[in-house]
Amino acid sequence: MKKVAIGVDIGGTNTAIGVVDELGNVVAKGNISTRTDGDVDRYVDDLSSAIHELINSVKLLNPEIEIQGIGIGAPNANYYAGTIEYAANLAFKGVVPLVKLLKLKFPELKAISMTNDANAAAIGEMIYGGAVGMKNFVMYTLGTGVGSGIVVNGDLVYGDDGFAGECGHTTLIPGGRLCGCGALGHFEAYCSAPGMKRTAFELLVKYNATDSLLADKSFNELDSKMIFDAAERGDKVANEVFEQTGKWLGQGFADTAHHLSPEAIFLFGGPTAAGDYIFKPAKESMEKHLLTSFKNKIQILPSQLKPGDAAIVGASALVYQELNKM
Amino acid sequence: MKKVAIGVDIGGTNTAIGVVDELGNVVAKGNISTRTDGDVDRYVDDLSSAIHELINSVKLLNPEIEIQGIGIGAPNANYYAGTIEYAANLAFKGVVPLVKLLKLKFPELKAISMTNDANAAAIGEMIYGGAVGMKNFVMYTLGTGVGSGIVVNGDLVYGDDGFAGECGHTTLIPGGRLCGCGALGHFEAYCSAPGMKRTAFELLVKYNATDSLLADKSFNELDSKMIFDAAERGDKVANEVFEQTGKWLGQGFADTAHHLSPEAIFLFGGPTAAGDYIFKPAKESMEKHLLTSFKNKIQILPSQLKPGDAAIVGASALVYQELNKM
Structure with a gap:
């Protein structure tokens, strides 16, 4: 194992985080509460800490891993703007510039990107699943x-x-x-x-x-x-x-x-x-x-994505799509 | 005027041909019958002769023009294969490799390409019409x-x-x-x-x-x-x-x-x-x-394409799409 990507799946009550290897296997998993008080800054603090902890726990066993970036699946995510916009199922109000806020926490990562969960699943299918090699x-x-x-x-x-x-x-x-x-x-x-x-x-x-x-x-x-x-x-x-x-x-x-x-x-x-x-x-x-x-x-x-991990795995695949575009 | 593209619109009874300048203006127009006897080789001969004649007539007045290629709009056109496939409204049977046949007649042209008329209209709108600058x-x-x-x-x-x-x-x-x-x-x-x-x-x-x-x-x-x-x-x-x-x-x-x-x-x-x-x-x-x-x-x-010429103009725009891809 060398290259890994972080996948984040933001749901109404829970945010799942995973470290995913190049074959689409989740090698480590974590969880935080998706704050219901709508405090975006504290949520970003929680999320960043959880990601850092997870990375550190993986590095203990595999010091040679390289983090390629963070991919996020979230409801009402605007890929272009890197924002979550007026999500009815989340407590955050209005437009949340999540990608920008996370980039401040992880300045060393080139690819931090977000889209909605169905788009993330499609990219996951293309990078790791049954759609490898398909163009349409x-x-x-x-x-x-x-x-x-x-x-x-x-x-x-x-x-x-x-x-x-x-x-x-x-x-x-x-x-x-x-x-x-x-x-x-x-x-x-x-x-x-x-x-x-x-x-x-x-x-x-x-x-x-x-x-x-x-x-x-x-x-x-x-x-x-x-x-x-x-x-x-x-x-x-x-x-x-x-x-x-x-x-x-x-x-x-x-x-x-x-x-x-x-x-x-x-x-x-x-x-x-x-x-x-x-x-x-x-x-x-x-x-x-x-x-x-x-x-x-x-x-x-x-779909060839494993049901339990699909959201995390799909989100992590966003990272490789982004790196391919650079 | 310098660069021009040839647009061909194949209909059930009539094939319209035009020389189109970079602004989407038709500077010369011709017509042949779309053979109803299903003889593809003779149709390609007719079409090639008509295109050559039209080019020559335009060159008489503007010797400096450069022909960029030929774009064709046709029913049941397969863009990838350059073929017309089982077109109910045309007399040609089965699969007709029109682009390949025309390339033999115009070996000097880099871009000869074909799609259906609605796709050609979309490309025309993007190259010359109201969709200039639009990506989606x-x-x-x-x-x-x-x-x-x-x-x-x-x-x-x-x-x-x-x-x-x-x-x-x-x-x-x-x-x-x-x-x-x-x-x-x-x-x-x-x-x-x-x-x-x-x-x-x-x-x-x-x-x-x-x-x-x-x-x-x-x-x-x-x-x-x-x-x-x-x-x-x-x-x-x-x-x-x-x-x-x-x-x-x-x-x-x-x-x-x-x-x-x-x-x-x-x-x-x-x-x-x-x-x-x-x-x-x-x-x-x-x-x-x-x-x-x-x-x-x-x-x-x-649409900003002129109704009478839209099919020819749209087809000619295919040429610029192809050249952009090279």
């Missing part, structure tokens, strides 16, 4: 929400203002379900984990399916893992949830494909653990929606 | 069909196989109108010129609007120009066609924006002559569909 692909992260990261000609697409890749907020069903963002009918309202739960209850209602394995769970209890388990046990409603979710995913993927003609679409997140239950109908539906010249070319693949 | 924008061409060309970081997006930018075939209304490609509910089935005609008849039916200025035209007669003229005369159905088309355009543009976060979306083609009738509702609808972080940033602008 799209990453969809399915979780509480739906994020996405787009790679064109080997570069992540940030767009004019740094916020590109919000495919979760394209319109799937005009006038349809209320999305978390306040708009109607967005992809995220159908294809996220809560979207699958909503579909399950829609089907319970439609069939009055009192005999379904899902019929004993409350709206707040049911999750995508339970739907998967029920599907494995042959539950009809659960199976139809996957069929229907796959159809919606495929419709959205076809829209993305018609924009970008990617080599592959990668899926990451809880619902993808269901494997063929979700990949098969998604692929069938995408093919059905594609122009002839696009058919049978685009792969839908599971 | 999208061009939508509204005509018999809907084409699009996407520019990211100053480069046209071709995707993995050369066919990216088919935004006209994203799904706007699931299960909706039949699209020319055979699928249902595509953007093109609503926002092309024939799409507007279909909307007009949908509204005539809905309101039984026997008093509309559009009620005396047959389905085959009515065109988008007539709808515009009727709207200008205060016809309610015609006005609602523009309102509704604008809403659909805006929904599609928001999807594109959420993918790419462009600085601007340019519109080209017949229906755009209606100006505010179409731009205003399109902008309002796009804003309504956008995430907060995208709102009030993205311009919807009319």
Whole structure:
């Protein structure tokens, strides 16, 4: 081991920090609280101390390591400005110049960079995962929400203002379900984990399916893992949830494909653990929606990033993208 | 005048050729028939002769001109391979290696390149038109069909196989109108010129609007120009066609924006002559569909390419993109 990069994943309550080697393995991990009092300066102090401690602990065992830089994944991150902007899930108010503040703490590092977690996952897939060698692909992260990261000609697409890749907020069903963002009918309202739960209850209602394995769970209890388990046990409603979710995913993927003609679409997140239950109908539906010249070319693949470490690993990969640009 | 580029626009019956100066002005124009017998070799002979003649005619007046290359816009063009592939509207069968064949005729030219007409229009806009200086924008061409060309970081997006930018075939209304490609509910089935005609008849039916200025035209007669003229005369159905088309355009543009976060979306083609009738509702609808972080940033602008020459001019611009890459 020689070169390593620091990956930082900022979540609503917790910030995870990892030292990642060139193969994408996390060799050391740490954690701090994402301050809920909104005090940015103290948060940066906490974060810097934790990173320094982690580096020192790794250097004890491997004195020869070289820190390449720090990559950060955060909600509402503006890559160009190095800022977190009006993040609803974080206590920090307004625009936080996190990259600038960290550069003051680590003046010796050339690459300190930040983007949102779905973009970081896409870069992680390209640097360490299943997209090594690919120049054109799209990453969809399915979780509480739906994020996405787009790679064109080997570069992540940030767009004019740094916020590109919000495919979760394209319109799937005009006038349809209320999305978390306040708009109607967005992809995220159908294809996220809560979207699958909503579909399950829609089907319970439609069939009055009192005999379904899902019929004993409350709206707040049911999750995508339970739907998967029920599907494995042959539950009809659960199976139809996957069929229907796959159809919606495929419709959205076809829209993305018609924009970008990617080599592959990668899926990451809880619902993808269901494997063929979700990949098969998604692929069938995408093919059905594609122009002839696009058919049978685009792969839908599971992410090769390890679920637990993906956010840290993805963020750390940003460092290598930055160094490549210098 | 010194540097010029040759632009070639291949249509179903006619191939237009132009000599274009560095400002995007067509200084000489020619025409040949796009052979309907499918004889590729004779077509390439015809095309080469016509280009040579045109160059010679321009050199008579301006002996000092330097030909930079040939850019070609054609349906179903594969940029990477330099081929036209299975073009439904052309008589040539299968895969035609047009760029290779033309290189044999013009061995002295470094840049001979081909893409589809919407991509060529996007490059034209960037080299000579309203997108000069922009790095991230999208061009939508509204005509018999809907084409699009996407520019990211100053480069046209071709995707993995050369066919990216088919935004006209994203799904706007699931299960909706039949699209020319055979699928249902595509953007093109609503926002092309024939799409507007279909909307007009949908509204005539809905309101039984026997008093509309559009009620005396047959389905085959009515065109988008007539709808515009009727709207200008205060016809309610015609006005609602523009309102509704604008809403659909805006929904599609928001999807594109959420993918790419462009600085601007340019519109080209017949229906755009209606100006505010179409731009205003399109902008309002796009804003309504956008995430907060995208709102009030993205311009919807009319193309600055002259309608008559746009295809030739756009194709010629490909030459400068190619030379920039060398």
